Amino acid sequence: MTVDLYHGEPASNSLKVLQAIHEKGVPFTSHYINLMKFEQHAPAYVAINPAGQVPTLVHDGRVLTESTVINEYIDDAFDGPPLKPADPYLQGQMRIWTKYVDEVFRPSLSFLAWHRVIPGMAKALPEGEFEARLKRIPLKEKRDKWELAAKGGFSERELEGWRANLEDVSDRVESALAGHDWLVGGMFTLADIAVFAMAVSMPRSYPDLWNETHTPQAMAWMARMKARPGVAAALAMPDHTGMVSRKD
């Protein structure tokens, strides 16, 4: 059996899959893709994942993309502790969380980060280099969004919407954890993994929203997450971008 995982630093969607694969105890070969060098858009990687996105899992030659889909696959295809509740109703509740991360939490967090980071990154590159890198982004929609972010072109309405979403996320996570150690069904599941992959950066990036006073349950849950050997192993994976603070 061969399992190859292509991933960036232990953050966002890469962290999501790294947690699942470590928690499940699946032996795998790690292939680090440096996002700050745009390696996800390099021809060798695009040959594996035409969308030029991380992560990608290759299991015995079969290619899987989309972190949420990969995580369900890791739980279904390999031995190890279950990462989904057995009850279909609780599986549904778990999927409402993973879907909410994909549709609300992750994009809101990413676009706000792009808005902050990309203009400076574009300016720091030698002339013409940012444009050259843009051209290598396979998906037009993504390419357009990067270009727009570089110009600081997101509208105030969009930025406000994403900020409001992050408030909604904080409230939902906090109330879901009241009286519960984990988000769904009294067990650690792919819901905790998906939310944590994004939430881990919140206390540093949005200290007004995530802190001991405002979200005590969420902070305690994050400590429980970090104490898990699988999650800790995922967080300890290489980061050559400097984007992940080891102190988070």
Next chain:
Amino acid sequence: MTVDLYHGEPASNSLKVLQAIHEKGVPFTSHYINLMKFEQHAPAYVAINPAGQVPTLVHDGRVLTESTVINEYIDDAFDGPPLKPADPYLQGQMRIWTKYVDEVFRPSLSFLAWHRVIPGMAKALPEGEFEARLKRIPLKEKRDKWELAAKGGFSERELEGWRANLEDVSDRVESALAGHDWLVGGMFTLADIAVFAMAVSMPRSYPDLWNETHTPQAMAWMARMKARPGVAAALAMPDHTGMVSRKD
């Protein structure tokens, strides 16, 4: 056993769940919610689904929301023909489609429809009535989007992005069906159900993108879908909005 399904006319996310429940052969009580009368935001319905969205499934008192989550649940929780492939890898491929419908196809189609329909709808109502209805929308993000749509306030960039997405959808569906009767794994699955729920309106709404010349495989697949008794039963469900053309 009691199964109650709250749904709108057989289109979009309501059609998605109606297809699954009919194909699976689950006996259920239908509760029709008239979206043109904003019944999805009425207090009695919001008590069941706080987001004020259709559809909602209530099975023996347990409430499920989100059509994609409901459809996986219908397949897992009830007897009847399987609507997912047995192989986890093919399940993953199926989920890439259902996710793509949720994140790209459905929103692009909906926002373009809002852009066309809502300004006229708002003007046709007695003074103050549209504003009164807006106030009943539970989710701020949704409320803001309706308000914006009513003013014709989507940006040209957003409109162009959604139109480009619909082209991408057409190309993907057409090439996935080349040499195949169904989208994934040689069997009818929740992927076909999810794509069809949106695609059914394409030949009428976007005849330049979906037609016998440009997308012959997709058109032939749509005919195969409509010939299935479960899908036909779903399409025959009540529509008091006049939004669904019976000739589609």
